[in-house]
Amino acid sequence: MRDFLPADKARRERVLAVIRDRYRAHGFDEIETPVVEEYARLHAGIGGDNEKLSFSVLKRGMDAEAIRAAADDPAALSDLGLRYDLTVPLARFYASHRSELPSVFRAIQIAPVWRAERPQKGRYRQFVQCDIDIIGDPSARAEAELLVASLDTLDALGLEGGTVRINDRRVLDGMLDAFGFSPQERPGVLITIDKLDKIGPAGVADELRARGATAAAVDAFEEFLGRPDAAEDEPFGAAQIRGALPEGIADDLVALLVGIGDAVAAARPAAGGVPLRFDPFLVRGMGYYTGTIFELAHPSVTYSLGGGGRYDGMIGRFLGQDVPAVGFSIGFERLVDLVALGEGERAGAVVLVHDRDVPVAELVALKAALVAEGARVRLEQRTKNLKALLERATADGYTSFAAVAAGQPRDALEVKPLG
Numbered sequence: 001m002r003d004f005l006p007a008d009k010a011r012r013e014r015v016l017a018v019i020r021d022r023y024r025a026h027g028f029d030e031i032e033t034p035v036v037e038e039y040a041r042l043h044a045g046i047g048g049d050n051e052k053l054s055f056s057v058l059k060r061g062m063d064a065e066a067i068r069a070a071a072d073d074p075a076a077l078s079d080l081g082l083r084y085d086l087t088v089p090l091a092r093f094y095a096s097h098r099s100e101l102p103s104v105f106r107a108i109q110i111a112p113v114w115r116a117e118r119p120q121k122g123r124y125r126q127f128v129q130c131d132i133d134i135i136g137d138p139s140a141r142a143e144a145e146l147l148v149a150s151l152d153t154l155d156a157l158g159l160e161g162g163t164v165r166i167n168d169r170r171v172l173d174g175m176l177d178a179f180g181f182s183p184q185e186r187p188g189v190l191i192t193i194d195k196l197d198k199i200g201p202a203g204v205a206d207e208l209r210a211r212g213a214t215a216a217a218v219d220a221f222e223e224f225l226g227r228p229d230a231a232e233d234e235p236f237g238a239a240q241i242r243g244a245l246p247e248g249i250a251d252d253l254v255a256l257l258v259g260i261g262d263a264v265a266a267a268r269p270a271a272g273g274v275p276l277r278f279d280p281f282l283v284r285g286m287g288y289y290t291g292t293i294f295e296l297a298h299p300s301v302t303y304s305l306g307g308g309g310r311y312d313g314m315i316g317r318f319l320g321q322d323v324p325a326v327g328f329s330i331g332f333e334r335l336v337d338l339v340a341l342g343e344g345e346r347a348g349a350v351v352l353v354h355d356r357d358v359p360v361a362e363l364v365a366l367k368a369a370l371v372a373e374g375a376r377v378r379l380e381q382r383t384k385n386l387k388a389l390l391e392r393a394t395a396d397g398y399t400s401f402a403a404v405a406a407g408q409p410r411d412a413l414e415v416k417p418l419g
Helices: 006-025 048-053 064-069 087-100 140-156 169-179 183-193 196-211 215-225 238-243 251-267 314-319 332-336 360-372 386-395
Strands: 036-038 056-058 078-082 105-114 126-135 163-168 276-278 292-297 306-310 325-331 349-354 376-381 400-404
Touching (some): 006 105, 006 126, 006 140, 006 332, 036 087, 087 105, 087 126, 087 314, 126 140, 126 332, 140 163, 140 251, 140 292, 163 169, 163 251, 169 183, 183 196, 196 215, 238 251, 251 276, 251 292, 292 325, 349 386, 360 376, 376 386
Parallel strands (some): 163 276, 349 400
Antiparallel strands (some): 056 078, 126 325, 163 292, 292 306
């Protein structure tokens, strides 16, 4: 968990303002949810490994004897926990407020989440997520809207050239069925397949055998991975997707993916092609995904900048009836360091350097007059080391300064540029 100095905080807020603006331009509305959720909701078996990283809140009023008695049962010790993502809170929010929301609800959530990660570069215990979700639309229109909005946001941040890797959990299930993996072993098999980019086909096959996966299925999978790649004219079309899959995958799933690609391409004619890449081995670890899954990539980095998918079964756990839902999350902490936005409010940011004898009433009145004109203003008493004072002001985002003497009116103020 980190502190942010004023310049860093200002920069983060400028990036967040662009993200909010783009999301709202695409018809999404921002909501806010509490930082804590019920322990049982956070540990309902749908959050994958993130459930193990949840920070729990000790029940109030437990004495030492009660704590000792419940020491081996986390659920008996805690009734609340810090949210580890924004999707579980959204599902609870929608179930609580459905009657007050439109039939198709487009939500923005931009807020911190907490996970008990082992701190390392790029991994923090408190970090910001920027989510958009569409609830109530079972059609591929929802996926297309999310992808277009997310790619548009990347463009607005000066990161043109982004692409989305896309797959479908039902395609993955069909592939595992075609290879011969049993339903019982599939969760473990998917964990290993998710490492394909890191350990390669041979490493995946070796780990599957070490896991004790069905030998014939592993052989079939390894043989499939070793087949020669077929060159296709379509970068994202039925032939390309079919060529990346074994026999037996349902036609309607292929058509769904192609339709999403067509819609995204139609919305972004200037992009010069379909910014989607079919990846039959994209897994994503969250247990609540039921359909399409995607990850956001950019050529400047090797890691993903966001991702999401369809989670049609989650809201039903809270509401008692299934509601279609799909979401996309931008990884803000990974993204913010790549963005080089202009300085925004730096124009019109002035430091008034005043002598010790200037009356407070004059200083405050002069500051108020400049603020009323639209400037950002800071008062600083003159020091012996004026250069250091002005360098600090520049680092904090100020672009000009003016010296103030007692009795000096506004129209006599000489504003000079910093730097």
